Amino acid sequence: MTRIFAASTLYGAMTVAAAIDAGQFGRDDRERVLLVCNNVDIPEVATPLHHMPGAAAVLRRFHRVVYWNDLIYPFHPAVWAPRDEDAPLWRTVMAEKMAIRPGPLELVVESIQVKPAQTLCKIFSDATLAVYADGVMSYGPTRNDLPRPLHGRIAQVLYLDLVPALLPMLLTEYGIPSRPVHTGAVLELLAELTEECRPILDRAIPRQLARGGPGTALLLGQYLSPLGILTEEEEEDLHRRMFEHAVRLGHTAVVFKPHP
Known part of the structure; x- marks a missing residue:
């Protein structure tokens, strides 16, 4: 019995x-495999998540880690997919490479609308x-649209309750229920x-920002122009308005983190 968690x-x-800690995947004895997709x-020049600082705290929730990029090398995870007629063969190959035991299998993925989830x-x-x-x-x-x-x-669908009382729309057209990940488990x-x-x-955060505490605002960017949702000029204008709003709220320092 195996449960595979794919994460990029x-x-x-x-x-x-956190959902595992909260028992939202059940309390059964399934082996938990973290499948890392970079x-x-x-x-080749980016650090995969299981080698990042802080990863050890997360990895303790899984029995083992498998690196998807190594399994499909030299192909890129965001591009590669087998032909439909070859999928059963790849099922056998990947089960052997990942040492998946016979029995029920559950796959937990992100970004279901694109590869590598699909x-x-x-x-x-x-x-x-x-x-x-x-x-x-x-x-x-x-x-x-999904077939x-x-x-x-x-x-x-599991999600972090980042905006309280706002329900996600993802996959609602198919009648799939969504549940927030337990906030207490996330905070712990x-x-x-x-x-x-x-x-x-302590080494990375400038002392003046650390002393500022709540006076510092963190602005998070998103790749809206590469997706064609906004033009580059509109996205830059959005960032400027985010900055101005943070200042109006009384923040005296601003840190901007672009995507990803």
């Missing part, structure tokens, strides 16, 4: 790890599915991760 970011792995443009769902066609939201995009509608053989296997895991990263944070 430490934030996503933290989301499912989807950046050039994965690639994994195609290969492991016998698995039941769950989707988790890695970020705020779950509050918007599903980006692409019945895919959305019909999805049991639930964040505390573990923060403690592990504290020496790095």
Whole structure:
């Protein structure tokens, strides 16, 4: 009995790890495998999540880690998918490479509308599915239409309750229920991760920002212009308005973190 959690970011792995702590995947004896997918443009020069600072706190929730990029090398996770007629063969190959035991299989993925999530769902066609939201995009509608053989296997959508009382729209058109990850479990895991990263944070955060505390605002960017949702000029204007709003709220320092 195996449950595979596919994650491309430490934030996503933290989301499912907190859900595990909260018992939202059940209390059965399934082996938990973290399947790390490094989807950046050039994965060879980027640090995968299981080697990042703070990862140890998250990895303790899983029995083992498998690196998807190594399994499909030299192909890129965001591009590669087997032909439909080859999917059963790849199911056998990947089960052997990942040492998946016979028995029920559940696949937990992010970004169900694109690869590598769709690639994994195609290969492991016998698995039941769950989707988790890695970020705020779950509050918007599903980006692409999904075929019945895919959305019909999805049991639930898990998301972080980042905007209280706002329900996500992701996959609602298929009648798939969504549940927030238990906030207490998220905060406890964040505390573990923060403690592990504290020496790095102390070195990286300028002293004047650390002393500022609540006076510092953190602005998070999103890749809206590459997706064609906004033009580059409109996205820059959005960032400027975010900055101005933070100042109006009384913040005396602003840190901007672009995507990702």
